[in-house]
Amino acid sequence: MQVKSNSAQLILLVAVFVIATCGLIYELVAGTLASYLLGDSITQFSIIIGVYLFSMGVGSYFSKFFNNSLLSWFIRIELLVGLVGGFSASVLFVVFPIASSFKPILYAFVFTTGMLVGLEIPLLMRILQDKVEFKELVSRVFTFDYIGALLASLIFPLLLVPYLGLIRTSLFFGILNIFVGLYLLKKFRKEIKSAKSIQLVAIVILLAELATFALSESLMSWSETLAYNDHIVYSTSTPYQRIVLTRNRKELRLYLNNNLQFSSADEYRYHEALVHPAMSACDQPKHILVLGGGDGLAVKEILKYPSVETVTLVDLDPAMTKLFSTQEVLVTQNNHSLTNSKVKITNGDAFVWLRDNHQQFDCAIVDFPDPSNFAVGKLYTTAFYQLLKKALKPEAVAVIQSTSPFAAPKSFWCVSETLQSVGFIATAYHNYVPSFGEWGYVMASQKKYSIPDTFQIPLKYLSKTVMQQMLNFPEDMKAHEPLAINRLNNQALVNYFEEEWGKYLEQ
Amino acid sequence: MKRRKFIQLSATFAALAPLAYSCKQQHKPIAGSIIGASSNIGHLIRNGKFDAPIVTAVVDVAIVGGGISGLSAARWLLKNGISDFTVLDLEKKMGGNAAYGQNDVSAYPWGAHYVPIPNEGLNEYNDFLVECGVVTGFDDKGLPILNEFYLCQDPQERLFINGQWQDGLIPHFGVPEKDKKEIQQFLHIMQEYRLAKGKDGKDAFAIPIDSSSNDVDFTNLDTMSMKDWLFSKQLKSAYLHWYVNYCTRDDFGTPYNIVSAWAGIHYFAGRKGKAANADYHDVLTWPNGNGWLSEQLQNPLQQHLQNNALVIKVFEKENKVVIHYFDVNTKQVKAIQANHCIMATPQFVNNRLLVDNTERKEIVHKELSYAPWMVANIIVGKLTDKTGAPLSWDNVLYESKSLGYVTATHQLLQQNKTINNLTYYLPLNELQPTDARRDAQKMSHADWVNLILEDLKKVHPNIEKVVSNIDVMIWGHAMAQPVSGIIHGGVRKKLQASIGNIHFAHTDLAGISIFEEAFYQGINAAKKVIATKN
Numbered sequence A: 001m002q003v004k005s006n007s008a009q010l011i012l013l014v015a016v017f018v019i020a021t022c023g024l025i026y027e028l029v030a031g032t033l034a035s036y037l038l039g040d041s042i043t044q045f046s047i048i049i050g051v052y053l054f055s056m057g058v059g060s061y062f063s064k065f066f067n068n069s070l071l072s073w074f075i076r077i078e079l080l081v082g083l084v085g086g087f088s089a090s091v092l093f094v095v096f097p098i099a100s101s102f103k104p105i106l107y108a109f110v111f112t113t114g115m116l117v118g119l120e121i122p123l124l125m126r127i128l129q130d131k132v133e134f135k136e137l138v139s140r141v142f143t144f145d146y147i148g149a150l151l152a153s154l155i156f157p158l159l160l161v162p163y164l165g166l167i168r169t170s171l172f173f174g175i176l177n178i179f180v181g182l183y184l185l186k187k188f189r190k191e192i193k194s195a196k197s198i199q200l201v202a203i204v205i206l207l208a209e210l211a212t213f214a215l216s217e218s219l220m221s222w223s224e225t226l227a228y229n230d231h232i233v234y235s236t237s238t239p240y241q242r243i244v245l246t247r248n249r250k251e252l253r254l255y256l257n258n259n260l261q262f263s264s265a266d267e268y269r270y271h272e273a274l275v276h277p278a279m280s281a282c283d284q285p286k287h288i289l290v291l292g293g294g295d296g297l298a299v300k301e302i303l304k305y306p307s308v309e310t311v312t313l314v315d316l317d318p319a320m321t322k323l324f325s326t327q328e329v330l331v332t333q334n335n336h337s338l339t340n341s342k343v344k345i346t347n348g349d350a351f352v353w354l355r356d357n358h359q360q361f362d363c364a365i366v367d368f369p370d371p372s373n374f375a376v377g378k379l380y381t382t383a384f385y386q387l388l389k390k391a392l393k394p395e396a397v398a399v400i401q402s403t404s405p406f407a408a409p410k411s412f413w414c415v416s417e418t419l420q421s422v423g424f425i426a427t428a429y430h431n432y433v434p435s436f437g438e439w440g441y442v443m444a445s446q447k448k449y450s451i452p453d454t455f456q457i458p459l460k461y462l463s464k465t466v467m468q469q470m471l472n473f474p475e476d477m478k479a480h481e482p483l484a485i486n487r488l489n490n491q492a493l494v495n496y497f498e499e500e501w502g503k504y505l506e507q
Numbered sequence B: 001m002k003r004r005k006f007i008q009l010s011a012t013f014a015a016l017a018p019l020a021y022s023c024k025q026q027h028k029p030i031a032g033s034i035i036g037a038s039s040n041i042g043h044l045i046r047n048g049k050f051d052a053p054i055v056t057a058v059v060d061v062a063i064v065g066g067g068i069s070g071l072s073a074a075r076w077l078l079k080n081g082i083s084d085f086t087v088l089d090l091e092k093k094m095g096g097n098a099a100y101g102q103n104d105v106s107a108y109p110w111g112a113h114y115v116p117i118p119n120e121g122l123n124e125y126n127d128f129l130v131e132c133g134v135v136t137g138f139d140d141k142g143l144p145i146l147n148e149f150y151l152c153q154d155p156q157e158r159l160f161i162n163g164q165w166q167d168g169l170i171p172h173f174g175v176p177e178k179d180k181k182e183i184q185q186f187l188h189i190m191q192e193y194r195l196a197k198g199k200d201g202k203d204a205f206a207i208p209i210d211s212s213s214n215d216v217d218f219t220n221l222d223t224m225s226m227k228d229w230l231f232s233k234q235l236k237s238a239y240l241h242w243y244v245n246y247c248t249r250d251d252f253g254t255p256y257n258i259v260s261a262w263a264g265i266h267y268f269a270g271r272k273g274k275a276a277n278a279d280y281h282d283v284l285t286w287p288n289g290n291g292w293l294s295e296q297l298q299n300p301l302q303q304h305l306q307n308n309a310l311v312i313k314v315f316e317k318e319n320k321v322v323i324h325y326f327d328v329n330t331k332q333v334k335a336i337q338a339n340h341c342i343m344a345t346p347q348f349v350n351n352r353l354l355v356d357n358t359e360r361k362e363i364v365h366k367e368l369s370y371a372p373w374m375v376a377n378i379i380v381g382k383l384t385d386k387t388g389a390p391l392s393w394d395n396v397l398y399e400s401k402s403l404g405y406v407t408a409t410h411q412l413l414q415q416n417k418t419i420n421n422l423t424y425y426l427p428l429n430e431l432q433p434t435d436a437r438r439d440a441q442k443m444s445h446a447d448w449v450n451l452i453l454e455d456l457k458k459v460h461p462n463i464e465k466v467v468s469n470i471d472v473m474i475w476g477h478a479m480a481q482p483v484s485g486i487i488h489g490g491v492r493k494k495l496q497a498s499i500g501n502i503h504f505a506h507t508d509l510a511g512i513s514i515f516e517e518a519f520y521q522g523i524n525a526a527k528k529v530i531a532t533k534n
Ligand SMILES: Cc1cc2nc3c(=O)[nH]c(=O)nc-3n(C[C@H](O)[C@H](O)[C@H](O)COP(=O)(O)OP(=O)(O)OC[C@H]3O[C@@H](n4cnc5c(N)ncnc54)[C@H](O)[C@@H]3O)c2cc1C
Pocket: B064, B065, B066, B067, B068, B069, B070, B088, B089, B090, B091, B094, B095, B096, B097, B098, B110, B111, B112, B113, B114, B115, B290, B309, B310, B311, B312, B344, B345, B346, B349, B373, B375, B475, B478, B479, B505, B506, B507, B508, B513, B514, B515, B516, B518
C-alpha cells in the first residue's frame, strides 16, 4: 500500500514537472513568435512574461473554486493545456496575416495557458495534501516545478528552435501534455468518474495535434505571407522562385523571393530609364533581345517603337511569363505586351541560351535580379558579357540593370568596369525610383553614347534634361577605389554586393 | 524504488522524443551499384590460361594502355609523322584514371578531376592547351589567357570546421591564434620552396619531377616522411597536421606519415603557374574532370584506338616486340608484331605482362605500392546545409576519413541547379594497401552507401531524403605511393630504362600521379621511338 501511494505521488510530481516545462515552453514560443512577427523583442518578451506570470496568479486564485473530484479536474486541465498550448504557434502563425488585431489574440493565448498552468499547481498540492506532510509537499512540488522551468529554458534555444521550429515545438509539447493526461487517466481510472469520455476527448486532441505536426511544413510556408505589409493578392512557388503580389490602396507590388521587383506607382520611372536611353541610341532598332524581365514591363516600353519587328524575351521561369501573359490585373500593367505577336518568349537559362544563340540583335535589355548570390552573379561576368557581345550587331546598344549606385557603389561600378574589360564602351547613369531608392544602369556599346535631342515617343519621366542629370554622378555614388573585374572564377561582384548591401540588412 | 519508477517514467517520455523526428523517413535502400574499372577482366591475366593467338597484325608502334600517358605518347608520334601505330586498352573507353561517367544530370569524373594552372616553360603542354582551346591567347607579358569557362568558378573550396563552413581549405574558422601562426609559418616555408632553386640552377620542385634540381639540400627531403619533417620544423599544430595530411591523401592517396617529405612539399611548391586571369592556386576543371582533356587527346587519334583489348603478354622476338592480347568482344587471343612497344600501363601490371626480366620485376614488387581508392557519384536534389560558405566546387569535412566531395555540376552555366552530381572521394589508406583492397572487395553497395551518408549527414542532414542514386567505383591500384625513397632513391631511373624496343611510360614511374607527369611520360617514351628512326 505504501509503495503504491508513493508511486502515485511520484507520477503526479512528474506531471508537475511536465506542466512546468510545457508552460514555460509555450511562453517562450509566444515570446519568440511575437518578436518574429511584431519585431522589438525586448518589448514583446517583457510583456509576454508579465502577462504569463500574472495569468498564473489568476489561475491560482481560481483554484479555490474547485472543490470536488480534483484529480479529474487536474486531468481535464492538463488536456486543455495540451490543446491550447499545443496549437498556440500554429494558430498564431495562421491568423497573423488575416486577423485585423493580432495582439489581443496573442495575449489571449498567453493568458489562457498561463491561467491553466496556474490552476494546476494548487490543485495538485491539494490532491497530495493528505498523502504527504506539508513541508515535504511544498518542497517537492516547487522543486519539480522549477527544475522543469530550467529544463525548458535550456532546451528551447539549444534544441527546439533550431531543430523543430516554433510550430512543431509547441505541438510536440502539446502532445506531451496529452500523453501525461492519458497516462494519469489510465493510472487513476478507478478514482475518476467519466474517465471514458475524457479519454475519448484526449485521443481526439492527440490525433489532431499529430496530424498538424505532420502537416506543419506546408502550414509554415503558407504563413510566410506574414513578411509583407500589404494584402497579398497572389502568391505561388515555382521551382525557381517565390512570386508574391501585394496590393494596397495606392499600388500593386511584385516580389520575387521577397525582393521588390516593381511597384505600379513608380515602375514607369524604372522601366523608362532602363529601356529608352539604349533604344533611342540605336538607329531604327528592329530586333530586340530582353534577358530576364518576365514581367513584360520592359517589353511594353520597347513596343512603343514602331521600328521594332521582333522582341526575343528569355526568362528562366515559365510560371512568371505565363502569369504576366494571362493574369488580368497584370496584363493591364504591362499592356498585354507578352502576348503581342512581335514578342517571342523563351523560358530557359539566359547564360545557356546566349552560349547556344547565333542571332544578332540591334538592342539588348538585361534585367536580372541583383547579384546577391553566386548563381545570379554569373550573369554579370566577363564570360557572360563576351557572349552578349557576340549576340549584338556592331552598332547595337545593350543596357544592364546594375543595382543601386548609392547603396552599393562598388557593385555598380564593378559592372561598368567588367563591361569595359570585354571591350565595350560603358555609359553609367542613374535615377530615383521612390520604391527602390537611387537606382543604376550601365549601357554597353561600341560607339560613344550621346544624348539624343528628343526621345521621339511620349514619355512620363525621361527627357533630354533628365538624361543629362542621370549621367551625372555625385561623389557619394562613386567607388573611390580600384575595383576588381567580375569573372566566373572570382565572383568579385557578389562579394562587393554582400559587403555593401549586408550593411542595410543588419539594421 | 522511487528512483527506478522515476527513471522508467522519464524513459517513457524519452521514447516519445522520436515523434519529434516523425518527418524523417526510414532508411530506404538507395539505388545504384558498384561499378568496377574492369578488374574482373584484368584478373584474367592473373588467373587465366590463354590459347595461342589466332591472328597476327603488324604495326610500327604498339602502345599498351590508353590512359593519359599512352594517349600522350600516341599524340606525340602522330605529331612527328608516325602514323602506323595502335593503342590497346582493356576498358570500353580510353582515359584510364581520367575516366568519367554521364547521367541525365551531367557528366562527372570517376577519377582525376582537375589540373592546376600550367607552370611556365612547359612548352609541349602549353601547345596542347592551346590546341584544345584551354589557352585562348597570351597577354602582353606573355602570360597565357585561360578560357574562362574551364577555370573553376567561384566559390571554389570550402571546409566544414568547428560547426560551420569556412571559405577555402586552410583551417581558420575557430582556429586558435597559435595554430594560425604555425599555419602561416608553414605556408611561408612552402612559398620559399616554391621559388627555391638548386645549385644546378634548376627549380627545387618542378613539374615534371624529373626536371627538378638534384641538389642534395632538397633531394635529402626524400629520405624522411612529411610528418617527421613538420616536427623537425617544430610545427605541431593539430590543425596544420590535419591540413597537410589531407593534402597528401588528396594528391597521393597516401597519409603524411609515410609520404616522402619531398613529395609532400612538392604538392605545395611544385605548382607555380601564372596566367593573365588566374594564379597558381586556381584550377582548371570540367564536369567530366580530366575526362575532358582525355577526349581532346583522343579526338585526332580515333582510328588508332582499340578498346576492349586486354594485353596479356609482351616479349621481344627477333628484334621485334610481340604483344598478345585478349579481345574481350570476340573472346579470342590475338597478336601484334611491332617494331616498338610503349608500355603505358602501371608497373604491377607490366610485371604480369613481361616474360623474363626477373630483376626488374623484383624491384617493382619490393619498391612500389599502390593506394586503393573508392570514388562514388551521388545524385542529389536540394540539400539542406550548415551555415557559412555556400556549396562550392570542392567541399571538405575537417577530420573526415573521406576527402569530401567535388560538385561535378559546378561548372555548368545554369544558375538554377535543382539536381546535382557530387563526386565523393575516399582514399583507403587506413590499412596496408593489400589489406585495404581485400576489405574493400568485401563491402556491399549498401555498406558503401551507409558509410557515405553517415559522413555527409553531418553537413547535409536531409541527404538521405534527397539522394536518388549512388554509384560506387573501387580503384584497386589507383596510384603509386610516393613514400620516402621513391622519388630520389634511384628506383625510378632503373624502371624508366627501356628494354630493347620496349619503352615505359606511366605516372608510377614519374613518382607522383598527376596529369602533367602522364603527359610528359608519354612524350618521353615517344621521343625514344622517334630517336631510333633518325
Ligand atoms: C581517384 C583518383 C583521382 C585523381 N585525381 C587527379 C586529379 O584531380 N588531377 C590529376 O592530375 N591527377 C589525378 N589523378 C592521377 C591520375 O592517375 C593521373 O592524372 C593520370 O590520369 C594517370 O595516367 P596514366 O596514363 O599514367 O595511368 P592510367 O590512367 O593508370 O592508365 C593506364 C591504362 O592502362 C590500361 N591497362 C591496364 N592494364 C592493361 C592491360 N593488361 N591491357 C590493356 N590495357 C591495360 C588501363 O585501363 C588504363 O587505361 C587521380 C587518380 C585517381 C585514381
